[in-house]
Amino acid sequence: MLHVAQVARVSVATVSALINGTATVSPELSQRIEQAIRDIGYKRNAIARSLKMGTTRTIGLTVPHITNPFFTDVVSVIQQAFDRAGYAVMLCCTDEDLNTQDDQIRLLLDRMVDGLIVARVGDGAILKRIVDDANVPVVLLDRVCEGVDTDTVVLDNQRAVFDAITYLIDLGHRRIGYISGSFDISPMHDRMTGYREALQAAGLPVENELIRFGNFHEVDGYNATMQLLSLHDRPSAIFSANNPMVIGTMKAIRDIGLSCPEDISVACFDDFPWSDVFQPQLTTVAQPVQAIGEQAANLLLDRLAGNRDAPPRKLALKGRLMIRNSCRPLGPPLGAIAQSVSA
């Protein structure tokens, strides 16, 4: 900028005024400056600007795993929204790990992001401290957090799973296996509650041997399913609390020589683009990813626009049960059904 000013024979202040439109500058000088900018190929240094202005026009986004299609979609929507608003997005993956997440958030705050969208954080206390320390607006995604009073976008997880399990019960299933993610984050807790309540509402027992825990990955779903399928009295249906784990479930079913839905029904949380193209077409709980991403972005953009003092806003969205053909009604001999379907 100094260089531009010298070439245009003006002061840096005038150059700055022209670039930012913060003051009127005469036509002659404007032209000289613009010419100099073009000649030199000058680009404003955003770092210096950030230092002076105290704002980076960058936000931080942390998700557990970008390969989970739910988060992939949400990241995509959020990225687009901030792109439109002229913000850059720094993306971090926490790998479902608390320490990693902690590090990531610190990394982002060190870089002076203007705001933070955090999906699925583990520990309320740490987050709370971080949020309080750095005076930066935070939006929590897919997670409520005790003691952290900030904008939040979540799904009504409990209700969604309640509906899905009730659907299975209505089909005639009595022993329904449930594969949960680790319990220290609220969605997993709520989903499990939905499972229990659906069983109880139908007068069915909640049996611990039917409940397994995994760490969200495919391999965890695989192992959990293997355990469920080798039970003395194995379940007739399995519900997986997230998407990567259901891949493991399907692989385990295949490896053990069973098939879905003939031998065992499967449903899971989170829809994905392929679900209605391949067989079996998985019955899923679809989250409104577009809305979730947009709402989260809007909440943060609103804070960034200056609306700092509004009370925390908590948005709860509804999931939708996408009924396909991976769950079969219990009762009639299977052969007949399969025939008539494939005809």
Add this chain to the structure above:
Amino acid sequence: MLHVAQVARVSVATVSALINGTATVSPELSQRIEQAIRDIGYKRNAIARSLKMGTTRTIGLTVPHITNPFFTDVVSVIQQAFDRAGYAVMLCCTDEDLNTQDDQIRLLLDRMVDGLIVARVGDGAILKRIVDDANVPVVLLDRVCEGVDTDTVVLDNQRAVFDAITYLIDLGHRRIGYISGSFDISPMHDRMTGYREALQAAGLPVENELIRFGNFHEVDGYNATMQLLSLHDRPSAIFSANNPMVIGTMKAIRDIGLSCPEDISVACFDDFPWSDVFQPQLTTVAQPVQAIGEQAANLLLDRLAGNRDAPPRKLALKGRLMIRNSCRPLGPPLGAIAQSVSA
């Protein structure tokens, strides 16, 4: 930092020296400073540091679409690699659009990223200018670019498609539909060449009516497939040049009342996690995503570590044909085969 210095009754220079270990500071002062840092809750301002140092420890990464599972995986690998090295990653999605990509790269350069990984850029000239202007190391991914002489990681696209098409020919297919992405990026060009050469090597004609173009999205695959299937003499197999489009292909096949592989065989570029769990299990060309991501990250990290003057390195990796059951041999009546397979 000034505040810390005042509280510890030392100069800012000493605080800086202690924090960075750039000079020895006596035990007493060290202790006073550390205490002050703790008391105040001081965090070094990375922006100010970046301004002074001329380095942000941040890299820019642009991909066409993060929802394409190939790019999702690559992004994930790259993110992890840079995370380990203490770099943050700014992610941009170009939406397969040239102007968008241009804007994104400018945005990233304005923010003084230390390096850039660009996947699938469209126009060589623009990129070249940008790369030359900003004196920043660039790694090209999934794309060679005429006139831009920089580190590159690509797949041997031509060979990979050649092998896939040859596989279909060996199965007895003679009329093989091909759905390409738009032609102005090198992978699409090379893949098409692989298609043509495989046909020619087998003495088969290259028929234009069997070749369709789309813009990488599901809907494009859908439309292209609809056209192919309504041909007077429709193809017995379809190869889709990318992954999202093949979803459209499968949906079109379903909507038109056909089934795969019974009525039509399907194969595509890019593997995805679900491909061997659901039916039909899609035959795909799998890219070594892990290796691609790691190599790209390593190339850039090496430049960032100071190795600026080494000549551009071009890495070409090999794809792998994952043969599953979405392509059937032509000839014998289908019933018998399906029976024996499902038994």
Add this chain to the structure above:
DNA sequence: TGACACGATCGAAACGTTTAGATTAGCGTT
């Protein structure tokens, strides 16, 4: 005892912006 090296600490300039406040010139009013 003086010269000198060395280790610890500090002062101040620099990175490239923004911006408050000072300065200047031009112009109409009285």
Add this chain to the structure above:
DNA sequence: AACGCTAATCTAAACGTTTCGATCGTGTCA
């Protein structure tokens, strides 16, 4: 002709670091 007003421009301080060179004891050696 003196005055004040406005618009255009400039000067210089600030943002929070890093780092070069200066300063100041202190101990060592001749």
